Amino acid sequence: MKILRNFLKINKFLVVQEKYLRGRWSLAQPSKRIAILFAIVIALEFSTPSQYLFGYLYTGPILLANSRLSRLGKLQVTLVAVVLTLLNLFVPPGETIALATVANRSIAVMALGVTGYLSDRNQQYQEAIAIAKAQLQSQQQLASIREDFVSTLSHDLKTPMLGAIETIKAFQGANFGEVTPSQQKVLETMARSHKMSLQLVETLLDVYRNDAEGLKLQLAPVNLAALAEEVTATLIDLSAARRVYISMSYGESDFRRSLWVNGDAVQLGRVFVNLLTNAINHSPRGGKVEIVMESSASYQVVKVLDSGLGITSDELPHLFERFYQGNGDRQAKGSGLGLYLSRQIIDAHGGIIWAENKLPLGALFGFRLPAISANET
Template sequence: MTILSRLVAMKEAINERGETYGLIAIAFAIVISLEYLTPPEYVFGYLYTGTILLADSRLNRKAVLGITLAATGLTLLNLFVPGGEIIYPPTLANRLIAVLALMVTGWLSDRNHRNEEAIAYTQAQLRSQEQLAIMREDFVSTLTHDLKTPLLGAIETLKYFQNEQFGEITPMQAKVLQTMARSHRSTLQLVQTLLDVYRNDAEGLKLQISPVNLATVAEEIIATLAELARTRQVYISLHYGESDFRSFLWVNGDSLQLGRVFTNLLSNGINHTPRGGKVEVVLEGYSSDQVVKILDTGSGFTEEELPHLFERFYQGHSDRHVSGSGLGLYLTRQIIAAHGGTIWAENRSPRGAMFGFRLPACPPPGS
């Protein structure tokens, strides 16, 4: 705001306040004339409520208090000025009732003024928080987008080296390049997860719904993570409930997003299982819903951690030896909730953890 615009705003405020005081003075003059030119038994003090309400809408709290006190004082003063008349009890009672009404009007006006100030302050805070949230979302979106480009470039460059397009490499160099590529892919996945979390919070998760067989999704993700499991020396097994025969678990969902759920939960289980341990995927089909359980042989959780596992950025304080961003389980919960399902976690006895989710079942395609 320029100096000129500020001066104009100040002039308008002064003019408006001057007009208000002028109206109040005129109202006071009219009521005083009616009060003091008629016998005391005629009470016109109630008309001061108009000036109090006018002051409340245009002036500050001190002005409202002053006008209320002036109105009550003038109403009582009319008992003695101009004087010379006998004051009867009903007249005194009428005056006191008028004074009480003016005081209540002033108190209610002051309370209303404070409530309006509190509402205005709260609204200003909400607007400020909304602006900060928008700035944060824009910052995260821009940052993650800008980070993806160099990461993708670095991954492609590493592929060229691994394919020996820049010359032969030794076994030791190949191992180092493989480690670097895996690290870059993990970082890229973290950046994408961060971007998805903030986008889902801001816009909601958009799903491409179609019939999905959870058994097929589980098999595909297990095959994708086989190398990670082999590297960490963790064995992955897939079971189909008590019968252990391959079955179909149909749900209406987004196959890509449900694949991310399996990826997050399986990766979590692999990373938190000691070498030589195992991760089990158990698929259980029921008439009304389909249940998936991921069981690991890690260290489990403390009772204090369990209620917070699916919160954003929560990493916990247990001795599960791999720390993450705290976003994978939060994103998983977002996806399951968007599908109308539920997700939970439990400790296993004597050791390990179980993550499970439940989705509404649907009939097989074509049935």
């Protein structure tokens, strides 16, 4: 009879508790499941002597609340479980409470609290991971769309540019009639402009291709000194148009103009083109660009010095970032891709590229590559 009376009291308590859960959380279905779990555990707890501990089973409703209810709801479920676990010490009344029983239920209460805390933290981590994954997926989709757009646009631009360059060459070759000296100068300017535009498009394509697939190098022994001389010869027209004088020196090292590295001559030539073009464009008319070559047992160093206005301290950390053009007073503004591509190439060779101010005026752009001996060539 005593057990029956206790069960009737428990049933009445459960009815009140379920109504409370429904009204409080406005989540009928999860509340029903939680109430049913509570009913099962309460029936076990309050229909048996207090020394029999079933409070650990309250972890079921706590974990269910963690995935279905709000943070406040989870806290309330945990507190109810703790209260019911402690209440079983006094209900049903009349039992002798042993110290061991109090200790066991105290441990159970701490375990329920830890379960609620850890389940809440786990839920927060899962939500944060889901948000991060959604953001990463959006960024990847955006990057893919942007790269497809740039690749398609660049390919579409190359065809008319190549056609325009060939047409200008035909005019320069007098295929459509005699060309006067003044017209020849105009055609040379047009050809140079189209070639620079084509080079920009190709650089843009290479940058995105390198980011997506990595830079693929064709390695072989390369003499940086000879490569610098070859590139300088191709930039004579640009330096003459800008009235900038290019010189080359070999520092204090006596290495007979041999700076051997294991590299890709085509890609390293692009680095020279980018650095020298940058230096020529940022030097004033009548200015000077100097290429300084230095050699050591471990490294080969190339420095390109211009006579422009220098680089501001705010610009220095960002010069080799993609599309960065700077906010300083340097005379020419580029695409923001040449230095970025140069960094890609030097990094792929295991080298270092940097920039610094040259006192009293001008800027220095340099790179360093691992050296190989002449015997390895």
